[in-house]
Amino acid sequence: MVNAIPAAWRFSTADEVLFGCGVAERIGVEARHRNLSCALIVADPNMIKAGLVDTVQRSLRASRIASHVFEGGVPEPGTATVNAAAEMARAARPDLIIGLGGGSNMDVAKVAAAVYAHGGSAADYFGENRVPGPTVPVFAVPTTAGTGSEVTAVAVIEDEARHLKLAVASPHLRPRLAIVDPLLTRSCPAKVTAESGMDALVHAVEAYTVVSYDALDALPEARPQFTGRQPITDALAERAIRLIGRHLRAAVYQPNAVAAREGMHLAALLAGMAFSSAGLGAAHALQYPVGAATHTSHGLGTGLLLPYVVEYLLPAAPKRFARIAAWLGEDVKGMSAAEAGRRCVEAIQRLKQDVGLPMRLRDIGAREERLRPMAEQAATYQRLLRMSPRPLDVNALEGILRSAW
Numbered sequence: 115m116v117n118a119i120p121a122a123w124r125f126s127t128a129d130e131v132l133f134g135c136g137v138a139e140r141i142g143v144e145a146r147h148r149n150l151s152c153a154l155i156v157a158d159p160n161m162i163k164a165g166l167v168d169t170v171q172r173s174l175r176a177s178r179i180a181s182h183v184f185e186g187g188v189p190e191p192g193t194a195t196v197n198a199a200a201e202m203a204r205a206a207r208p209d210l211i212i213g214l215g216g217g218s219n220m221d222v223a224k225v226a227a228a229v230y231a232h233g234g235s236a237a238d239y240f241g242e243n244r245v246p247g248p249t250v251p252v253f254a255v256p257t258t259a260g261t262g263s264e265v266t267a268v269a270v271i272e273d274e275a276r277h278l279k280l281a282v283a284s285p286h287l288r289p290r291l292a293i294v295d296p297l298l299t300r301s302c303p304a305k306v307t308a309e310s311g312m313d314a315l316v317h318a319v320e321a322y323t324v325v326s327y328d329a330l331d332a333l334p335e336a337r338p339q340f341t342g343r344q345p346i347t348d349a350l351a352e353r354a355i356r357l358i359g360r361h362l363r364a365a366v367y368q369p370n371a372v373a374a375r376e377g378m379h380l381a382a383l384l385a386g387m388a389f390s391s392a393g394l395g396a397a398h399a400l401q402y403p404v405g406a407a408t409h410t411s412h413g414l415g416t417g418l419l420l421p422y423v424v425e426y427l428l429p430a431a432p433k434r435f436a437r438i439a440a441w442l443g444e445d446v447k448g449m450s451a452a453e454a455g456r457r458c459v460e461a462i463q464r465l466k467q468d469v470g471l472p473m474r475l476r477d478i479g480a481r482e483e484r485l486r487p488m489a490e491q492a493a494t495y496q497r498l499l500r501m502s503p504r505p506l507d508v509n510a511l512e513g514i515l516r517s518a519w
Contacts, residue, residue, distance in 0.1 A: 148290075192274040196229060200230045312416065317382075485512055
């Protein structure tokens with residue numbers, strides 16, 4: 115008789131995190147401490163215009179680190195962008211790649227590092243554990259407070275051949291250093307602040323409400339990236355949700371309020387740490403086809419969809435959603451878990467409205483006749499849907515989309 119293997123949980127994040135106002139100016143020192151000598155900065159024209167690339171290069175020069183700039187970053191990058199960045203790396207031969215910007219630039223930097231180190235094309239690495247070994251070090255420097263990519267082992271890139279958003283997931287993608295400087299978000303427009311902030315909320319809510327680590331049946335040798343909620347991810351998600359409820363509105367409408375910027379950057383970081391181990395769910399699975407059909411940002415889509423996903427999931431985890439309602443500032447004393455959980459939906463809708471996100475899918479151009487095909491596409495993202503506390507088939511996914519439409 116074979117003894118049963120006891121359930122266990124795993125937690126991973128970036129090798130190191132440096133957090134604080136002004137820490138971006140220490141990038142050169144951090145690189146020099148690691149005996150690095152040449153950096154490729156993955157950026158975009160907005161990063162150059164805002165002077166953020168200059169900030170990074172100035173710090174590198176002060177530490178006698180050579181630098182090159184790939185400025186081809188785009189909002190929704192595909193394999194062509196990653197391959198172009200990797201090709202520039204082959205020419206420049208850096209021993210460090212820096213992802214500077216939102217999640218898109220950081221994701222490009224992470225996958226480009228894999229292509230540069232191991233060859234081939236970005237498309238060769240779609241899926242879990244397809245990166246065969248370590249890459250050159252990646253420093254991730256977020257300029258928005260939302261994606262959490264600075265601490266995750268996942269990058270989402272469009273497979274342009276199939277017009278699909280797909281993930282590259284590997285422990286070798288985790289940044290060597292996350293440099294999280296709240297001052298870098300001051301140039302972030304209100305719309306981007308709102309959308310990225312709501313995305314951070316989705317990360318935290320989904321990480322807190324996915325299935326528990328002891329409910330998954332993956333074999334240890336499979337090493338799936340998402341392994342279910344557990345005590346560390348619960349603590350991180352709770353703190354992130356509280357911070358977002360307290361600071362997102364101010365970050366959107368008072369862009370120079372440093373305390374709000376700092377609170378949101380910390381929230382996004384903690385939420386990224388939480389979901390990177392625990393997992394994500396239906397809001398993300400649904401956003402990929404919604405974003406492709408409506409050409410809207412990732413954060414807008416996940417934030418718009420979240421309350422409708424929560425409404426569907428409420429029967430499976432009422433106590434957890436009741437706690438989230440309280441963390442977002444709702445007075446739920448004396449209520450049953452089901453009643454308090456309903457207040458979670460209302461609190462998210464109110465926050466979404468307050469920061470200016472559209473309320474319905476029809477508001478962003480989604481067509482009713484496309485809801486079923488979008489649900490069918492979302493159903494293929496089993497890496498995400500297997501984490502749901504309530505089963506999700508095509509009909510359930512279509513029902514969520516119709517509620518949101």
